[in-house]
Amino acid sequence: MEWMSWTVPTAAFFAVIGLILVGMTVWELSSPSVLRRGLLPIATTRGDRLFIGLLGSAYLHLLVIGVTDWSIWVASALSLVWLLAVMRWG
Known part of the structure; x- marks a missing residue:
């Protein structure tokens, strides 16, 4: 059986998503939207x-x-710009 090989960029990606979710949870609890x-x-x-x-x-x-x-x-930068635009003006 082969296991998925986690690379540093993959681990960093999921860690950042996790931190965003934790941050949003704390923000929502302290200031309901x-x-x-x-x-x-x-x-x-x-x-x-x-x-x-x-x-x-x-x-x-x-x-x-x-x-x-x-x-x-470039694809990552465009995706980040989209995310920030939706969070700000969406």
């Missing part, structure tokens, strides 16, 4: 925008890698 409308066509809370942003970032990253010959770092 309210529904608001932004660029997204639905009313969302901070948690909703985080979920939508992470999901959209994953798909954007895969799209850029799949249809362009751009560097993985």
